Amino acid sequence: MKIKIAYIGGGSKAWARIFMHDLALQEGLFGEIALYDIDRESAERNRRIGEKINIHERTKTAWTYRVYDRLEDALIGADVVGVSILPGDMEWMHVDVHHPEKYGIFQSVGDSVGPGGVIRAMRSVPIFMDFARKIAEYAPHAWVINFTNPMSILVKTLHDVAPEIKVFGCCHEVFHTQDFLIKALEAQRGIRVGRKDIQTDVSGVNHFTWITKATYREIDLLSVLKAFWDAHPEGYNEKGEVDEYLTNPFACANKVKMDLFMEYGVLAAAGDRHLAEFFSHDRYLASTGMAHHWKFNLTDVCFRIQKRDMLIERQIAEASGKEKVCPERSDEEAVDIIQALMGQKELVTNVNIPNSGHMPGVKDGAIVETNAHFTRGRIIPIPAHPLPWTVRALVNEQVELCDMLYQGIKDHDLERCFQAFSSQPLIRNLSKSDKVTLFRDMVYATRTQLMNHFEIDRYFGGAR
Numbered sequence: 001m002k003i004k005i006a007y008i009g010g011g012s013k014a015w016a017r018i019f020m021h022d023l024a025l026q027e028g029l030f031g032e033i034a035l036y037d038i039d040r041e042s043a044e045r046n047r048r049i050g051e052k053i054n055i056h057e058r059t060k061t062a063w064t065y066r067v068y069d070r071l072e073d074a075l076i077g078a079d080v081v082g083v084s085i086l087p088g089d090m091e092w093m094h095v096d097v098h099h100p101e102k103y104g105i106f107q108s109v110g111d112s113v114g115p116g117g118v119i120r121a122m123r124s125v126p127i128f129m130d131f132a133r134k135i136a137e138y139a140p141h142a143w144v145i146n147f148t149n150p151m152s153i154l155v156k157t158l159h160d161v162a163p164e165i166k167v168f169g170c171c172h173e174v175f176h177t178q179d180f181l182i183k184a185l186e187a188q189r190g191i192r193v194g195r196k197d198i199q200t201d202v203s204g205v206n207h208f209t210w211i212t213k214a215t216y217r218e219i220d221l222l223s224v225l226k227a228f229w230d231a232h233p234e235g236y237n238e239k240g241e242v243d244e245y246l247t248n249p250f251a252c253a254n255k256v257k258m259d260l261f262m263e264y265g266v267l268a269a270a271g272d273r274h275l276a277e278f279f280s281h282d283r284y285l286a287s288t289g290m291a292h293h294w295k296f297n298l299t300d301v302c303f304r305i306q307k308r309d310m311l312i313e314r315q316i317a318e319a320s321g322k323e324k325v326c327p328e329r330s331d332e333e334a335v336d337i338i339q340a341l342m343g344q345k346e347l348v349t350n351v352n353i354p355n356s357g358h359m360p361g362v363k364d365g366a367i368v369e370t371n372a373h374f375t376r377g378r379i380i381p382i383p384a385h386p387l388p389w390t391v392r393a394l395v396n397e398q399v400e401l402c403d404m405l406y407q408g409i410k411d412h413d414l415e416r417c418f419q420a421f422s423s424q425p426l427i428r429n430l431s432k433s434d435k436v437t438l439f440r441d442m443v444y445a446t447r448t449q450l451m452n453h454f455e456i457d458r459y460f461g462g463a464r
Contacts, residue, residue, distance in 0.1 A: 035065060128158060168352060177200075199213075236253060255272065348373050
């Protein structure tokens with residue numbers, strides 16, 4: 001089947017590589033990948049890499065890669081639109097993550113919730129409003145897949161601005177938790193399976209998703225997990241060594257996840273770095289030392305810059321032919337989802353979509369992460385098992401904060417944005433004056449990206 005995929009953020013140094021490899025190694029789809037990025041040079045490099053992938057001996061399907069100067073032109077005729085961007089540069093991310101440290105507020109990621117997530121959303125939502133309007137005009141029938149964080153508010157933005165388009169968000173955090181479960185099954189029962197062989201009931205919001213039920217055939221995996229954890233009080237890393245977090249900021253020993261499991265009886269289905277940010281800072285993030293006690297790390301932006309530079313070097317080397325391109329299939333499911341929507345397979349997986357009653361106890365329209373059945377031209381939500389009351393209250397708090405922040409950004413209302421900022425659990429214990437100062441400092445430090453949407457000087461110049 002011939003299709004056109006418009007890729008917003010087509011100069012991506014990481015996700016584009018995964019997506020291009022996965023597309024090349026599937027059969028049944030072919031056509032055009034329309035690359036659009038404000039960094040045109042990077043998109044051009046990806047085009048050249050795509051052409052090298054096309055002629056590799058492993059490649060099953062060749063695609064035509066084109067770079068577009070205008071988003072509108074990239075969108076025309078698209079069957080699928082992928083959105084994977086960095087909303088701002090690393091200097092602004094440094095503000096998101098590190099400015100709050102002056103007040104003893106440490107963030108392990110800083111891209112979804114907490115003070116960093118709020119400021120990042122304030123930069124991102126106006127960009128996505130523009131994307132939504134252009135997609136509605138130039139690719140109204142396309143399936144739109146968002147991969148960008150903060151996931152929940154950006155999916156909400158696309159739905160709110162252009163309710164006629166077909167939008168959903170994809171995140172791989174649940175996959176890692178499924179890997180954790182199959183390791184427990186293997187250790188306790190001697191049964192080795194893949195994560196797609198187990199069934200998990202998923203319910204929550206992005207990066208704060210919960211597995212309420214997990215089974216392999218007739219085996220209750222959550223019961224297996226309790227015995228498994230008793231045997232690993234020091235923690236367990238399903239991808240490597242238990243102390244890998246000391247050298248790899250993305251690794252963890254799942255101690256936060258299991259602490260929450262022991263308290264609530266359901267399994268938090270995201271990495272510990274993300275989960276920690278949904279609670280008051282004194283629970284997991286009072287200091288770097290406390291994070292290390294829980295065996296996860298803080299993702300320093302300097303590390304991210306080093307990684308970005310390394311990825312750019314690799315991208316340049318592959319585009320120029322100095323380094324050979326060798327396509328490898330990832331564990332991501334974006335290509336499988338596209339094939340299912342095009343009628344080439346059936347797939348059940350987790351997805352971020354508006355609640356249509358399939359997640360009980362959460363208001364309709366909220367962007368929730370649950371399982372859904374992907375089939376030809378349809379996404380069919382699968383009713384989720386109810387969350388325990390205590391967990392449901394935590395999830396609903398995040399839903400309300402997301403809605404409050406979105407409405408503030410939509411209405412250019414900095415006061416409402418501040419209310420969403422100051423109500424983040426991670427900074428709940430800060431004094432009101434510290435919250436005001438931190439918000440002001442973070443807004444001014446990123447004002448070049450915010451000043452066209454908010455009246456910053458007028459807001460902070462008035463009595464508060």
